[in-house]
Amino acid sequence: MAAGKAGEVERARRVPGQVKGPFVDVRMRGFAERSSLQAALAWVDAAARRLAAEAVKPEEAAGRVLTGAAPVVPVEPARAVEDGYAVRAQQTVGASPYGPLLLRLQDGGAPLGGDGAALVVAGRTLPAGADAILPFAAAQARGAFLEVLAPSAVGVGVERRDEGARAVAALPPTRPLRPQDAALLAALEVRSIEVVRRPRIRVVVAGPKRRADHLATADACGPLLKALLARDGALAEVLPPAEGRRGLAAALAAAGGPDAVLVAGRSAVGPDDDAPGALADVGELSLHGLAIRPGGSAGLGFCGGAPVVLLPGDPLGCLFAYELVAGRLIRRLGGRDPALPHVLCEAELARKVVSAIGFLEACSVRMVDGRAEPTGSPDEAGLASAVRADGFVLVPEALEGYPAGTRVAVHLYQPG
Amino acid sequence: MAAGKAGEVERARRVPGQVKGPFVDVRMRGFAERSSLQAALAWVDAAARRLAAEAVKPEEAAGRVLTGAAPVVPVEPARAVEDGYAVRAQQTVGASPYGPLLLRLQDGGAPLGGDGAALVVAGRTLPAGADAILPFAAAQARGAFLEVLAPSAVGVGVERRDEGARAVAALPPTRPLRPQDAALLAALEVRSIEVVRRPRIRVVVAGPKRRADHLATADACGPLLKALLARDGALAEVLPPAEGRRGLAAALAAAGGPDAVLVAGRSAVGPDDDAPGALADVGELSLHGLAIRPGGSAGLGFCGGAPVVLLPGDPLGCLFAYELVAGRLIRRLGGRDPALPHVLCEAELARKVVSAIGFLEACSVRMVDGRAEPTGSPDEAGLASAVRADGFVLVPEALEGYPAGTRVAVHLYQPG
Numbered sequence: 001m002a003a004g005k006a007g008e009v010e011r012a013r014r015v016p017g018q019v020k021g022p023f024v025d026v027r028m029r030g031f032a033e034r035s036s037l038q039a040a041l042a043w044v045d046a047a048a049r050r051l052a053a054e055a056v057k058p059e060e061a062a063g064r065v066l067t068g069a070a071p072v073v074p075v076e077p078a079r080a081v082e083d084g085y086a087v088r089a090q091q092t093v094g095a096s097p098y099g100p101l102l103l104r105l106q107d108g109g110a111p112l113g114g115d116g117a118a119l120v121v122a123g124r125t126l127p128a129g130a131d132a133i134l135p136f137a138a139a140q141a142r143g144a145f146l147e148v149l150a151p152s153a154v155g156v157g158v159e160r161r162d163e164g165a166r167a168v169a170a171l172p173p174t175r176p177l178r179p180q181d182a183a184l185l186a187a188l189e190v191r192s193i194e195v196v197r198r199p200r201i202r203v204v205v206a207g208p209k210r211r212a213d214h215l216a217t218a219d220a221c222g223p224l225l226k227a228l229l230a231r232d233g234a235l236a237e238v239l240p241p242a243e244g245r246r247g248l249a250a251a252l253a254a255a256g257g258p259d260a261v262l263v264a265g266r267s268a269v270g271p272d273d274d275a276p277g278a279l280a281d282v283g284e285l286s287l288h289g290l291a292i293r294p295g296g297s298a299g300l301g302f303c304g305g306a307p308v309v310l311l312p313g314d315p316l317g318c319l320f321a322y323e324l325v326a327g328r329l330i331r332r333l334g335g336r337d338p339a340l341p342h343v344l345c346e347a348e349l350a351r352k353v354v355s356a357i358g359f360l361e362a363c364s365v366r367m368v369d370g371r372a373e374p375t376g377s378p379d380e381a382g383l384a385s386a387v388r389a390d391g392f393v394l395v396p397e398a399l400e401g402y403p404a405g406t407r408v409a410v411h412l413y414q415p416g
Numbered sequence: 417m418a419a420g421k422a423g424e425v426e427r428a429r430r431v432p433g434q435v436k437g438p439f440v441d442v443r444m445r446g447f448a449e450r451s452s453l454q455a456a457l458a459w460v461d462a463a464a465r466r467l468a469a470e471a472v473k474p475e476e477a478a479g480r481v482l483t484g485a486a487p488v489v490p491v492e493p494a495r496a497v498e499d500g501y502a503v504r505a506q507q508t509v510g511a512s513p514y515g516p517l518l519l520r521l522q523d524g525g526a527p528l529g530g531d532g533a534a535l536v537v538a539g540r541t542l543p544a545g546a547d548a549i550l551p552f553a554a555a556q557a558r559g560a561f562l563e564v565l566a567p568s569a570v571g572v573g574v575e576r577r578d579e580g581a582r583a584v585a586a587l588p589p590t591r592p593l594r595p596q597d598a599a600l601l602a603a604l605e606v607r608s609i610e611v612v613r614r615p616r617i618r619v620v621v622a623g624p625k626r627r628a629d630h631l632a633t634a635d636a637c638g639p640l641l642k643a644l645l646a647r648d649g650a651l652a653e654v655l656p657p658a659e660g661r662r663g664l665a666a667a668l669a670a671a672g673g674p675d676a677v678l679v680a681g682r683s684a685v686g687p688d689d690d691a692p693g694a695l696a697d698v699g700e701l702s703l704h705g706l707a708i709r710p711g712g713s714a715g716l717g718f719c720g721g722a723p724v725v726l727l728p729g730d731p732l733g734c735l736f737a738y739e740l741v742a743g744r745l746i747r748r749l750g751g752r753d754p755a756l757p758h759v760l761c762e763a764e765l766a767r768k769v770v771s772a773i774g775f776l777e778a779c780s781v782r783m784v785d786g787r788a789e790p791t792g793s794p795d796e797a798g799l800a801s802a803v804r805a806d807g808f809v810l811v812p813e814a815l816e817g818y819p820a821g822t823r824v825a826v827h828l829y830q831p832g
Contacts, residue, residue, distance in 0.1 A: 030553030058635070062643035081730040081797035083686030121686040122730055136685050137446025159798035167800035178829055179647065183640035183731050184799040219474070224599035227478035231595065269552050270499030270537040314497040314538055315599050343759050343830075381497035382575035383600040384583035413594055414759075414830055 023280035024288070026269045031289035031296075036397065037360045040290050040325050043300050047307040048332035051259060053194040058186035061177050063233065064195035065335040068173040073165040073188045078126050082157040085117040085139055085146055086130035089156070095138075095148040103146045117146040126158060133157025164188050174337040176233065196335030199234040202258035204251040206265030206275060206313060207241025220315040220383070221264035228322050229262075232330045232341065248278035252303045259333050260306050262326055265313025268297035275310050279303060285310075291397060293359045294381075295321030315383045320362045320392075342391060342411035347372040352404045355395035364389035365410060372410050389413070439696035440704070442685045447705035447712075452813065453776045456706050456741050459716050463723040464748035467675060469610040474602035477593050479649065480611035481751040484589040489581040489604045494547075496536040498573040501555055501562055502546035503533050505572070511554075511564040519562045533562040542574060549573025580604050590753040592649065612751030615650040618674035620667040622681030622691060622729060623657030636731040636799070637680035644738050645678075648746045648757065664694035668719045675749050676722050678742055681729025684713035691726050695719060701726075707813060709775045710797075711737030731799045736778045736808075758807060758827035763788040768820045771811035780805035781826060788826050805829070 026032070053067045080086065087103060091114075095101040103117035112118060112129035120126065120133065131154045138150035164184055171181060177195075185193055203225050222238050229236040237258065242251040252261060266275040267288075276299055279285045283303030288310070290298050298321040299310035309326040311318045328338045350373040355361040364385040365372040372393060376385025386392075391412040395401060402408060442448070469483040496502065503519060507530075511517040519533035528534060528545035536542065536549065547570045554566035580600055587597060593611075601609055619641050638654050645652040653674065658667040668677060682691040683704075692715055695701045699719030704726070706714050714737040715726035725742040727734045744754045766789040771777040780801040781788040788809060792801025802808075807828040811817060818824060 028552055030551060059639035059642060062639065062646070081732070083684055083689065119687075121688055122684065135446060136444050155793070157797060163792075163800040164798055164803075167803040170804065178803075179640050179643035180731075180735055180799050180802040182643055183636045183735070184803050186639045187636035187731055187799060189635065219605065220599045220603035223475040223478065223602045224595050226475060227595035227598055230478070268499055268538065271535075272537055273499070315596075315603055316497070319596055319599070343828075345761075377571070381573060382580055383596050383603060384579040386596040387580075387583040387594075387600050388586065412759075 023277065023285060025277065026289065027273055028269065028271055030269050034289040034291040034296060035287050036291050037324060040287060040298070040300060041328060043287055044307075044325065044329045044332065045338070047300070047302070048260070048329045050335045051197045051199060051333050054197045055192040056195055058182050058190060058193060061185060061193050061195065062179050062182040063176050064193075064198075065176055065233065066171055066173045067194045067196055067335065069194060070169040070171065071185060071190045071193050073168055073190055078131075079159045080120040080124050080126055080133050080157055081122050081159045082133050082135060083121050084119075084133040084135040084157060086112060086120045086126045087117050087132055087134050087148075087152060088112060088114070088129060089132035089152045089154045091115055092132070092134060092148050092151040095151050097149045100140075100147040100149050103148055105141060105144055105146050117148075131155065131158065174335060176336065199259040199330055199333040201229050201234045201236055201330060202251075202254075202256065202261045203229070203236050203238040204248065204261060204263045205238070205241050206248060206263065207243045221311070221313060221318045224315055224318060225262055225264060225311075225322065228319075228327065229330060232327055233334045233336060234330050245274035245278045245281065248275055249282045252278060252308065253282040257304070258306055260329055261303060261308045262311055262322075263308065264311045264318050267299055267310040267312050273297075275299070279308055279310065283308060290321075290325070291359050292320065292324055293356060293361045294319075295324060295362075296359065297321075298325055300325070314381055316381055316386060319383065319386055323392075324360070324362065340411055341414075343414060345391075345410050345412055346407055347410050349374075349393070349402055349404055349406050349408055352401060353393065353395060354401040355399060357400050358397055360397050361395040362392045363395060364392050366390045367410070367412075372408060439693065439701060441693065442705065443687055443689055444685065446685050450705040450707040450712065451703050452707050453740060456703060456714070456716060457744060459703055460723075460741065460745045460748065461754070463716070463718070464676070464745045466751045467613045467615060467749050470613045471608040472611055474598050474606060474609060477601060477609050477611065478595050478598040479592050480609075480614075481592055481649065482587055482589045483610045483612055483751065485610060486585040486587065487601060487606045487609050489584055489606055494542050495575045496540050496542055496549050496573060497538050497575045498549050498551060499537050500535075500549040500551040500573060501533040502528060502536045502542045503548055503550050503564075503568060504528060504530070504545060505548035505568045505570045507531055508548070508550060508564050508567040511567050513565045516556075516563040516565050518558075519564060521557060521560055521562050533564075547571065547574065590751060592752065615675040615746055615749040617645050617650045617652055617746065618667075618670075618672065618677045619645070619652050619654040620664065620677060620679045621654070621657050622664060622679065623659045637727070637729060637734045640731055640734060641678055641680060641727075641738065644735075644743065645746060648743055649750045649752060650746050660688075661690035661694045661697065664691055665698045668694060668724065669698040673720070674722055676745055677719060677724045678727060678738075679724065680727045680734050683715055683726040683728050689713075691715070695724055695726065699724060706737075706741070707775050708736065708740055709772060709777045710735075711740060711778075712775070713737075714741055716741070730797060732797055732802060735799065735802055739808075740776070740778065756827055757830075759830060761807075761826050761828055762823055763826050765790075765809075765818055765820055765822050765824055768817060769809065769811060770817040771815060773816045774813055776813050777811045779809045779811060780807075781809055782806045783826070783828075788824060 108118040112127040132152040140147040285301040288299035294317040350371040364375045375388040524534040528543040548568040556563040701717040704715035710733040766787040791804040
């Protein structure tokens, strides 16, 4: 197929154009032009809708994302969270070991008398009127009376459930629930929580799996994408490696209805780079060739109604095309914050970073004595630079790098 | 049982004394003295040994921790990571679209001639002598010759496997493997990786599971600990809630040989706080009562050779006793960095923090406009303050708090 003229290329890349344009074969030619990262992200934002909700129990809720509607919490009275005596705090003011005050011991089931005190164990509801717990160390029972040896204050040792309900109502909808969030929902006896369904993502790795002289792309990109998808809360279905344009097309179009498909390998401009053609055969190639490095042979499209991301088979390109483009799609589907999930820190560059003008470039860095030190040249391929790195720096399209000493934002990898 | 004299208390708390001391019953009395967090951590460090290794495949290695011995990587020649022509970079110096240089096209299987160029696709080994890839955009085949339109440089488009092997050898042994680490091991065709076995942790939650007026401690602490253990790389076996001293003792001593046991609830000084006694009955209570808040009723001991941590049933106390003490035990068993796993940032306090002298106190904070704002008073119980929080600040034992404006270290919760 002949390379398109400018107009055709433009139609094939219309953003967020979901009209199928003519397929432009870039094999053995290179990309005539590339889409900006911004255009790719606009495509992603238009293509990916948050998935539907499903109900989970609190003990399965950690790591899941609320749909936005805050869980409904039953209203109940305050409870003790430590053992001791339920009192009115006011009645303990001024007590000391040398000047103990006396309260009247009573049953915990009845409302608290004006000078009453009732034994409670952690977890029980407080008698009406009580507003504090006096710990055992601050009190001494003497027959029908309680010697108060130290003052308490309103709210000490007391859990107010409306506080919990308010905290639950304020949970941000895009942030995965943390251990304490799930536990509070459990403590509040919320039975069922509406969370966004986990995206089911098909991973198609272009084979062949191995030849004697062949880089194990399939071996590298499969584990890479599986782990990245797990990080972003998705379920990966990694298919057996697919061969050739026909094999890739079959894997793309296979039954099963995933929420999105990632294809790793055969995305570039080599003679056997069949992934773009395969996608055009069974779906739509909306955009191919991005102005990013590494990962510039990435592409975007649809198949069977599901968004498809073509990723390079070079594992470093696959990593950064995932981080910069595909990950946003996955996080949008899963209802998470679409922004990059790394912790951001500001640091001074220990050495200069060189970058190609016109490309958004990801430069791997490691942190040494609080400064960011590049771990590889942008032309050095392979995952070694990313494995040596603690994170990466993004150099915008318009710059040709940063001089040493520049303060830059570092996206830090998180442990695990 | 009578509270011990000072000498007895001391023996019961000897650190890291693994000699069984007399059991000191603190119920209805309060703690006569408390161990420092430092003493508790020294006990943990003495009690927890890194577990044995097991072999996993690269695709299962993300999130796992190396044992320290770097994986052995087979030595192989350099490979192309992009499509194009393998060349000697030296031969391309000075090339431009207006002054192209000519190279002789040859077969990729033979060593590269002095002015040779060979078509390669990403993943193939380079012909001997080649040290760079010339992309298709920078070259044009003309019969038996290749017009070079731009220079290349040594290493461009080439993956040197010794770089990968060096990066693998430098992987830190306590850091969980990241997606790119697992992928590089796969790309280097490492078949099997020695990682530390995941700790199997028994979680015993003190019941009863629910009474009409009873806080759902069992409901809250189970999900809390399950999620925290997952974060720290352990496998949780949450037993059905255990009742009473005898029930707790049976759960502690049950067959199954976990690597450690966490008991949540019944750890404090109430009349039904049976966990310390149960541990003393079937194992050893080495230390009970810590100078930390929340979480001060935590205890440490052994049962059947496995370390045991008693945690408060109050979910906030359970959370912080886990974070400050139990989590270190779990991470040590799993070969991880024993330090707190949160991201540290420095921030100014938006409001003062009040803390009890003699207690190491964890104060929940949220980040508002770059400043840390306390989310609850230290006496306010329940998980709400931790759910509203982005992290926490630790106030050392010797201080009674921090004034507003103090720059403090914030331990930030990570998403998920």
